[in-house]
Amino acid sequence: xxxxxxxxxxNELEQKVRGGEPGATRKQQDEGxxxxxxxxxxxxxxxxxxxxxxxxxxxxTDFGMAQKRQxxxxxxxxxxxxxxxxxxxxxxxxxxLAGAVGSTHAEKISHAIRSARxxxxxxxxxxxxxxxxxxxxxxxxxxxxxxxxxxxxxxxVVPQISAIMGPCIGVAAYSPALTxxxxxxxxxxxxxxxxxxVIKEVxxxxxxxxxxGGSRIHSEISGVADYTARDDxxxxxxxxxxxxxxxxxxxxxxxxxxxxxxxxxxxxxIEETVPDDFRRAYNVLDLIRMIxxxxxxxxxxxxxxxxxxxxxxxxxxxxxxxxxxxPMFLAGSLDADASDKAARFIRFxxxxxxxxxxxxxxxxxxxxxQQEQKGIIRHGAKLLYAYAEATVPKITVALRKGYGxxxxxxxxxxxxxxxxxxxxxxxxxxxxxxxxxxxxFKREIExxxxxxxxxxxxxKEYAEKFSxxxxxxxxxxxxxxxxxxxxxxxxxxxxDMLLGKKEExxxxxxxxxxx
Amino acid sequence: MAxxxxxxxxxxxxxxxxxxxxxxxxxxxxxVMEAMKMEIFVSAPVSGTIKNILxxxxxxxxxxxxxxxxx
Numbered sequence: 248x249x250x251x252x253x254x255x256x257x258n259e260l261e262q263k264v265r266g267g268e269p270g271a272t273r274k275q276q277d278e279g280x281x282x283x284x285x286x287x288x289x290x291x292x293x294x295x296x297x298x299x300x301x302x303x304x305x306x307x308t309d310f311g312m313a314q315k316r317q318x319x320x321x322x323x324x325x326x327x328x329x330x331x332x333x334x335x336x337x338x339x340x341x342x343x344l345a346g347a348v349g350s351t352h353a354e355k356i357s358h359a360i361r362s363a364r365x366x367x368x369x370x371x372x373x374x375x376x377x378x379x380x381x382x383x384x385x386x387x388x389x390x391x392x393x394x395x396x397x398x399x400x401x402x403x404v405v406p407q408i409s410a411i412m413g414p415c416i417g418v419a420a421y422s423p424a425l426t427x428x429x430x431x432x433x434x435x436x437x438x439x440x441x442x443x444x445v446i447k448e449v450x451x452x453x454x455x456x457x458x459x460g461g462s463r464i465h466s467e468i469s470g471v472a473d474y475t476a477r478d479d480x481x482x483x484x485x486x487x488x489x490x491x492x493x494x495x496x497x498x499x500x501x502x503x504x505x506x507x508x509x510x511x512x513x514x515x516x517i518e519e520t521v522p523d524d525f526r527r528a529y530n531v532l533d534l535i536r537m538i539x540x541x542x543x544x545x546x547x548x549x550x551x552x553x554x555x556x557x558x559x560x561x562x563x564x565x566x567x568x569x570x571x572x573x574p575m576f577l578a579g580s581l582d583a584d585a586s587d588k589a590a591r592f593i594r595f596x597x598x599x600x601x602x603x604x605x606x607x608x609x610x611x612x613x614x615x616x617q618q619e620q621k622g623i624i625r626h627g628a629k630l631l632y633a634y635a636e637a638t639v640p641k642i643t644v645a646l647r648k649g650y651g652x653x654x655x656x657x658x659x660x661x662x663x664x665x666x667x668x669x670x671x672x673x674x675x676x677x678x679x680x681x682x683x684x685x686x687x688f689k690r691e692i693e694x695x696x697x698x699x700x701x702x703x704x705x706x707k708e709y710a711e712k713f714s715x716x717x718x719x720x721x722x723x724x725x726x727x728x729x730x731x732x733x734x735x736x737x738x739x740x741x742x743d744m745l746l747g748k749k750e751e752x753x754x755x756x757x758x759x760x761x762x
Numbered sequence: 763m764a765x766x767x768x769x770x771x772x773x774x775x776x777x778x779x780x781x782x783x784x785x786x787x788x789x790x791x792x793x794v795m796e797a798m799k800m801e802i803f804v805s806a807p808v809s810g811t812i813k814n815i816l817x818x819x820x821x822x823x824x825x826x827x828x829x830x831x832x833x
Binding site: 525526527528574575576577578579580610611613614615617679681 | 770771772796797798799800801802803825
């Protein structure tokens, strides 16, 4: 055969791979899912996909695998562009060998992760697989181990985003767990380590895949998922949107996106949005949307630990990470899950040069036996640690109150905030008035003729001392007072001064984050 | 099957926003509690009809106590 004949055979083979198996493709469509190639097409800018190892196939021969091998080995990998910037991508192909992970398949994924790291470009993994191809024995676990190693090594070098768009089960579920952000698709995606069949066999419990590891479980209870999409299309669009906030790697600044929103815009309707009365709750999301450019805020983990809000937005075109107490849930107090959620996000922002904007209105750590047993000490420590560790610009706005340790866990000056700004009617104290008075004046109250009257009197004195911004301003706890309606423009002015921040830390092998 | 609405934390019932028989949407406020000197909104975990309310204003509740049921 000459060049021409070989070329024709190549064309035929490639054509066949691109077409997929008609039966399996139809099944995928019946489930409301796109195929791996359709997903890549929707994810990337048009005509930018540069495929790698399209014709790589399994070298396994045991258990009749030699007859079953297929070009591509159930995963599509390569380069492409999103918003004009290069990325690496892999998409498991459920229509080929059920997307099961064989060693060739795993090697292709490892190569994509390594390429992303070496080229300094984001990695996107689209998971949809029946699990490990057990016919290949040890070769498979060995190859999957290499994926974990590459994911871990790449962590913090380039953004790694995983979308679960079908089953992602067994040991393979640890690959997305080692990446920065996990998206799931409602109804069609599942993640678990041991499946319903094994659970039934071992513990006799009957459970469905959805109850075990559906999107609701991971977005509300386990906290594994950062975002839940209605369908494949929304999932892929959200990955593009996420990347628009992120730099290509840890050495690059995030892209600046002009929204046309004026940096001098004053906030209107603050009084209705954030009530002056501390007793009244409000939705802090309304305030965040007022502050950021064009109201564009991408909230992450919206249904997990809802007492703290995290997400990405922009201020005068600069990407920022926002962390805010949410008084709508648990009075905005910090519990173990909220601390864990915020700490992980802060480290993500710090790794990828996203300044941290913190909106504080916190009554304390959530009290109770349940929280102590859940390890609020251990998890709360993560939050303190993450803020102290972060070297990106950090600006905190105290909206209404901040008490005790929870105040420190929302990034005060001592914890490394570059600017700590206070709204006028703020209360910053070691604890709330009633609790403090009961401790400080315990004997005086008990011994007085009218204990309740004395208590009220002392509470009034306490409030006079600690309510309002003056104590914080005079003790340099706060850098400056902030008019609520100027919150957006003052944050932008502050950020403008801080963007060149460089902070060296003591030399060491690595810290011991209290994980 | 009825879905439980439970107390998110220890506190006191302040007021009921819904009555038995009312329809609610997911995330709509069913009742308001007071805890940590603040109003706490307790929302419906699912859309449906209020089948049962087991608490009244002024009552103290523990975390995870059953407050209402939605069907």
